[in-house]
Amino acid sequence: MNKSHEYERVFNHFDENGDGKISPAKLQQCVKAVGGELSLVEAEEVVQALDTDGDGLLGLEDFIRFMEEVGEEEKLNDLKEAFKLYEMDGCGCITPKSLKRMLSRLGESRTLEECKLMIALFDLDGDGDLNFHEFRVMMS
Incomplete structure (x- = not known):
């Protein structure tokens, strides 16, 4: 239903x-x-x-x-909360380093290079990080 x-x-x-x-x-x-x-x-x-x-x-x-x-x-509030978990450096974005750290906490071991590649898939402005808009696109 x-x-x-x-x-x-x-x-x-x-x-x-x-x-x-x-x-x-x-x-x-x-x-x-x-x-x-x-x-x-x-x-x-x-x-x-x-x-x-x-x-x-x-x-x-x-x-x-x-x-x-x-x-x-x-849904938007839930996404904002999730974004905050990954965005640990206070820069307002998810960096490869903060992604690696969060994935590690979740039991997913990734190299920094792998995290850079993961971010690159959704990095719309090409700055090497994910801002909230890019994170939202990735999660939809």
């Missing part, structure tokens, strides 16, 4: 009267049902931002779009 269908199923569960709309309080419950957290104030702000007809309620399509955006944001 893809995520959109899962979100639709959750939405329909909380849309008790079947009108295709949910309140901010129900949005909060939907987000919680799929493992997220959203305060009532945040839910009210989301509904206000996405409410196209001004009735103070959120429709299914807007709910799915919101949940997909939240999912993308979580």
Whole structure:
């Protein structure tokens, strides 16, 4: 089952009267049902931002779009955390040396030359290191 269908199923569960709309309080419950957290104030702000007809309620399509955006944001945050693990020299990039060190911690023994070659595959600007954008391309 893809995520959109899962979100639709959750939405329909909380849309008790079947009108295709949910309140901010129900949005909060939907987000919680799929493992997220959203305060009532945040839910009210989301509904206000996405409410196209001004009735103070959120429709299914807007709910799915919101949940997909939240999912993308979580993936980006996970990538940033992973990047920080490899970027150990404080330079804002993954160097062959920092890659070798991290791989070694993970039980993968690589030479510095092998690490240079690994980085070269995704080094879009040719500077010998991976910045976050290049790391993101590599991980996608």
